[in-house]
Amino acid sequence: MRGHVLALSGGVGGAKLAAGLAAILAPERLTIAVNTGDDFEHLGLTICPDIDSVTYALAGLNDTERGWGVAGETWQAMAMLRDLGEADWFNLGDRDLGTHLARSWRLRAGESLSDVTSRLTRSLGIGPAVVPMSDAPVRTQVETSEGWLDFQRYFVAEQCRPVAKAIRFDGTPGAVPSPGLAEALARPDLAAIVLCPSNPFLSVDPILAVDGVRAALESRQVPLVAVSPLVGGKSLKGPLGKLLGELGLENSNRAIVDHYRGLIDHLIIDRSDAVDAEGLRAASVSVTVTGTVMHAAEDRERLAREALSAARIELEGHDAR
Numbered sequence: 188m189r190g191h192v193l194a195l196s197g198g199v200g201g202a203k204l205a206a207g208l209a210a211i212l213a214p215e216r217l218t219i220a221v222n223t224g225d226d227f228e229h230l231g232l233t234i235c236p237d238i239d240s241v242t243y244a245l246a247g248l249n250d251t252e253r254g255w256g257v258a259g260e261t262w263q264a265m266a267m268l269r270d271l272g273e274a275d276w277f278n279l280g281d282r283d284l285g286t287h288l289a290r291s292w293r294l295r296a297g298e299s300l301s302d303v304t305s306r307l308t309r310s311l312g313i314g315p316a317v318v319p320m321s322d323a324p325v326r327t328q329v330e331t332s333e334g335w336l337d338f339q340r341y342f343v344a345e346q347c348r349p350v351a352k353a354i355r356f357d358g359t360p361g362a363v364p365s366p367g368l369a370e371a372l373a374r375p376d377l378a379a380i381v382l383c384p385s386n387p388f389l390s391v392d393p394i395l396a397v398d399g400v401r402a403a404l405e406s407r408q409v410p411l412v413a414v415s416p417l418v419g420g421k422s423l424k425g426p427l428g429k430l431l432g433e434l435g436l437e438n439s440n441r442a443i444v445d446h447y448r449g450l451i452d453h454l455i456i457d458r459s460d461a462v463d464a465e466g467l468r469a470a471s472v473s474v475t476v477t478g479t480v481m482h483a484a485e486d487r488e489r490l491a492r493e494a495l496s497a498a499r500i501e502l503e504g505h506d507a508r
Contacts, residue, residue: 232290333345
């Protein structure tokens with residue numbers, strides 16, 4: 188089947204698969220809708236970590252060693268801020284700061300987050316549409332043994348140490364999909380939806396919490412393929428395994444399927460979790476077993492091809508090879 192592909196993505200892991208999809212699909216065939224529940228205001232700037240992870244990955248600027256931010260980064264501004272007694276718990280590299288400055292002043296000038304994201308991605312030579320899940324502010328908050336914490340305070344400042352009890356998305360209901368996401372969901376040529384390997388609770392649930400998105404996915408007429416964020420029963424990065432345990436769920440691909448019940452048609456799992464496949468198929472989910480760890484560009488592109496194959500998407504002559 189030919190047509191448009193909508194990818195739903197969080198940060199680092201999702202950004203890798205998004206980059207793989209962008210490498211093999213013609214730009215006009217792909218929309219990447221990104222979680223903005225991680226966004227926050229810091230030092231007077233609007234920080235959008237997941238949008239930036241996707242943007243840097245597609246532009247070939249991402250730091251693959253550190254896993255976040257810009258490659259070849261310097262830290263002079265952060266050192267000066269520290270000397271001046273300002274908050275230093277959230278590191279911002281010098282080049283990364285340029286992104287936040289460009290975004291923040293244009294938002295204050297009245298542009299929407301969609302407009303600013305489009306401007307920044309075009310400036311970096313990115314072809315596919317990268318869109319926020321919503322232009323309205325949605326903020327992920329985690330209830331912990333220490334009370335409710337904004338996501339970045341929980342994730343970065345506290346390093347996920349507090350025990351998580353619940354998660355909420357401040358601003359929902361009431362936040363509508365961004366124009367780009369709404370348009371992609373309504374496209375007559377929409378052929379597939381790919382759920383990138385992002386944390387279901389912290390990166391994907393905020394997207395699903397945006398008004399109408401879950402309902403649109405539940406009533407879709409096209410395949411929805413998800414790539415599991417677990418490898419060998421563990422998350423490569425982030426607090427997914429810890430969250431599953433603290434929320435009373437087993438650390439397994441079955442928990443991922445149960446969480447997405449009614450949404451996904453096909454789950455791609457890593458070879459190290461091949462033992463899960465039979466049980467998942469018994470739960471009426473199609474399964475592909477393959478390597479899901481993306482170390483290099485060829486890994487990203489191979490996994491993207493497998494996701495599109497599972498969704499029965501054909502690559503065309505003008506798609507990248």
